[in-house]
Amino acid sequence: MSAPSHHRPRIRRTAVLAAACIAAAGALGAVPLAMSAHAAPDLAHAVLPARDGWAASGKGTTGGSAAGASRVFTVSNRAELAKALKAGNGTAPRIIRVKGPIDANTDDAGRSLRCEDYARGTGYSLAAYLKAYDPKAWGRSKVPSGTQESARAAAQKKQAARIVFKAPSNTTIVGVPGTGAGLTGGSLQVKDADNAIVRNLAFTDVRDCFPQWDPTDGSDGNWNSAYDALSVRGSTHVWADHNTFTDSPRFDSGNPRHFGREYQVHDGALDITNASDLVTVSYNRFADHDKTMLIGSSDKDTKLRVTLHHNVFQGTVQRAPLARVGQIHLYNNLFETAERHGYAFSYSISSRARAQVVAEYNHWTLPGDGKVSRLLTGDGTGALAGTGNLVNGRGTDLVAAYNAANPGKRIRPTVNWRPTLSAGLETSAAQLPGSLGRTAGAGVLAASGGPAGPAVRTS
Numbered sequence: 001m002s003a004p005s006h007h008r009p010r011i012r013r014t015a016v017l018a019a020a021c022i023a024a025a026g027a028l029g030a031v032p033l034a035m036s037a038h039a040a041p042d043l044a045h046a047v048l049p050a051r052d053g054w055a056a057s058g059k060g061t062t063g064g065s066a067a068g069a070s071r072v073f074t075v076s077n078r079a080e081l082a083k084a085l086k087a088g089n090g091t092a093p094r095i096i097r098v099k100g101p102i103d104a105n106t107d108d109a110g111r112s113l114r115c116e117d118y119a120r121g122t123g124y125s126l127a128a129y130l131k132a133y134d135p136k137a138w139g140r141s142k143v144p145s146g147t148q149e150s151a152r153a154a155a156q157k158k159q160a161a162r163i164v165f166k167a168p169s170n171t172t173i174v175g176v177p178g179t180g181a182g183l184t185g186g187s188l189q190v191k192d193a194d195n196a197i198v199r200n201l202a203f204t205d206v207r208d209c210f211p212q213w214d215p216t217d218g219s220d221g222n223w224n225s226a227y228d229a230l231s232v233r234g235s236t237h238v239w240a241d242h243n244t245f246t247d248s249p250r251f252d253s254g255n256p257r258h259f260g261r262e263y264q265v266h267d268g269a270l271d272i273t274n275a276s277d278l279v280t281v282s283y284n285r286f287a288d289h290d291k292t293m294l295i296g297s298s299d300k301d302t303k304l305r306v307t308l309h310h311n312v313f314q315g316t317v318q319r320a321p322l323a324r325v326g327q328i329h330l331y332n333n334l335f336e337t338a339e340r341h342g343y344a345f346s347y348s349i350s351s352r353a354r355a356q357v358v359a360e361y362n363h364w365t366l367p368g369d370g371k372v373s374r375l376l377t378g379d380g381t382g383a384l385a386g387t388g389n390l391v392n393g394r395g396t397d398l399v400a401a402y403n404a405a406n407p408g409k410r411i412r413p414t415v416n417w418r419p420t421l422s423a424g425l426e427t428s429a430a431q432l433p434g435s436l437g438r439t440a441g442a443g444v445l446a447a448s449g450g451p452a453g454p455a456v457r458t459s
């Protein structure tokens, strides 16, 4: 277990430390603290191991593991998923096993729904909307209102009724291994809930058919979309593990531009907001996406204690994460910053609104023309501490590089807390590009519940 340095790490020392730890790392990571004492349960009944990030705090995170047989649901289409999430209307433990990919944009008979199907009967058309709110006619000082905006909102509401799924307290939602389980076009929301586990699901192509124009957002206006693939709002004790998040197969490069701005149909991949607290995000793959992860929806958000470990970010443009306010721990994550499918890298971690980020033993891969100073960003009030971070295999002081390039908005290199819930932390990041390729994301967990991969395999 390593604590963050309260001094700016020196490159030479970090490199020596990293080299010394490579040999030990496999052994250190091989024995999970919670699961070595007894046989692993099946995947659907698994709970968050002890000390595995902030979600292990207090009573820990057990999701629906205590569910009786009558509250274990296996679902393979949208209607079954919606029904299982509402069954009993209560918060008694429930387990939902997702078998195969589920398309959220389907009717109750399982037929595909297109954007036009949602718009039908509302009076909405993109052409009419563009005409009504063209800055040349509408101006840029107020948000759209009136007939076409009402029609857009009505159409959006119809899509939301299909694609938004709410997970109650004490729920586990888990993909059945070997079935390609996931949710296409759906937004899973953990809202005002406690104790939820989401594992082994591929969240793909979550798309808002009806983006809203906001001419007052930024200097040039923005098209904003409504749905995060996984949204944690006002919730506590949440574990998101071994999921994949990707815009594929509908990449942003296919988005048109209107009013000179990208017509953005995607929102967040995994946003953690509205005073959410005690969240562990582990072994997920975030690929080919722009606004990847908000921690905090505004600078006035609260709580937001979140751990991110052993996640892979590849082809993500920004917010990996955008961290606000809370005590946020990032360790053993891999950031591959090369452009993929037109997703051009902007930054990885933003520390703002006095966020207290500890980032240690993470690994960045950076193309030849990439700048280390661009891996971080901030508003001048955030902090980021921690040692052992590597860029292309070399120990690198990210904060020093960022601060040298941004003297007006410095990131503080010290924080006001010391992480203790970091089971499985590997005190070298050198091996991550190899190991996480095999162990992160949906589809690698085994049915036995024994997480795949050398870092957390039960002994």
Ligand code: CA
Residues within 6 Å of the ligand: 217, 222, 224
């Ligand atoms: Ca926005």
Ligand code: CA
Residues within 6 Å of the ligand: 226, 227, 228, 267, 268, 271
């Ligand atoms: Ca969002």
